[in-house]
Amino acid sequence: MQNNELQNGQKAKLKNRPKNLNLFTIRLPINALVSILHRATGCALFLVLPILLLLLQLSLSSAAHFEMVVSLLRSPFFKLMFLGLAWAFFHHFFAGVRHLAMDVHWMTTLMKARCTSKIVLVLGVLATLILAVQLWA
Amino acid sequence: MITELLTKRYPGMRAWLMQRLTALIMAVYSVMLLLRILVLQPGTYEEFLDFFYPAWFRIASWLFWISLSLHAWLGIRDVFKDYVPNMNVRSVLLKILVVLLWVFIAWASWLFLTK
Numbered sequence: 001m002q003n004n005e006l007q008n009g010q011k012a013k014l015k016n017r018p019k020n021l022n023l024f025t026i027r028l029p030i031n032a033l034v035s036i037l038h039r040a041t042g043c044a045l046f047l048v049l050p051i052l053l054l055l056l057q058l059s060l061s062s063a064a065h066f067e068m069v070v071s072l073l074r075s076p077f078f079k080l081m082f083l084g085l086a087w088a089f090f091h092h093f094f095a096g097v098r099h100l101a102m103d104v105h106w107m108t109t110l111m112k113a114r115c116t117s118k119i120v121l122v123l124g125v126l127a128t129l130i131l132a133v134q135l136w137a
Numbered sequence: 138m139i140t141e142l143l144t145k146r147y148p149g150m151r152a153w154l155m156q157r158l159t160a161l162i163m164a165v166y167s168v169m170l171l172l173r174i175l176v177l178q179p180g181t182y183e184e185f186l187d188f189f190y191p192a193w194f195r196i197a198s199w200l201f202w203i204s205l206s207l208h209a210w211l212g213i214r215d216v217f218k219d220y221v222p223n224m225n226v227r228s229v230l231l232k233i234l235v236v237l238l239w240v241f242i243a244w245a246s247w248l249f250l251t252k
Contacts, residue, residue, distance in 0.1 A: 039216065042209075042212050042213075043213070043216060046209045046212070046213055049209075049241055050241065050244075053241065053245060053248065056248055057248055059182075059185060060186075060189065060248065062182075063183075066181075066182040066185060067182070089167075093164065093167065096160050096164065097164065100157060100160065100161070103157060
């Protein structure tokens with residue numbers, strides 16, 4: 001009997017533990033930011049795979065379809081979509097290279113990891129900006 | 138020791154290595170693709186066909202797609218493991234993922250190898 005009450009008390013305690021589900025109250029350290037963006041961009045890239053295959057199939061099928069794809073990619077809306085996708089790719093690429101570097105024990109101390117996190121974020125944005133200039137120039 | 142870690146007794150190690158190997162293949166291919174686009178700058182349909190047609194390029198692209206499929210399978214599987222605690226839901230999602238990736242592989246193989 002007493003044992004039961006004790007268990008119930010423990011269960012109540014476990015239930016009363018705070019659950020922090022509001023993501024906006026969590027301030028991410030820069031390494032965590034790079035990490036979650038690596039995951040998010042990976043998911044995004046996976047989701048656009050069928051679109052990429054469709055565009056490739058269209059541009060291979062005939063000259064008229066090729067022109068259609070090109071003009072589609074020239075519209076400002078699709079240019080922006082393409083840029084967003086390109087940023088996702090660049091970030092995933094550079095963050096992945098950072099992972100590979102850490103796997104061979106380069107830049108593994110906290111301060112070095114923070115530094116490479118910043119480099120990854122900057123390189124991703126920089127590559128996207130260069131592409132943006134190319135697209136609009 | 139290291140070779141023992143890659144036997145079936147340690148599937149996590151195999152997954153880890155597979156994720157890295159496929160990442161390397163895709164990274165090399167991506168740089169090659171970017172350089173090829175910058176050098177050839179295909180603007181017309183004929184130029185695009187010349188860009189796409191060489192057998193080595195299509196085989197490389199196909200290998201890239203196989204790597205991509207393996208890499209995406211491991212990556213999305215980790216995402217499901219982290220965010221989908223219900224085992225029934227997770228196993229259904231994993232099956233959908235595998236079917237999708239096989240469909241994409243069939244589609245990509247048709248484009249890269251038979252077109």
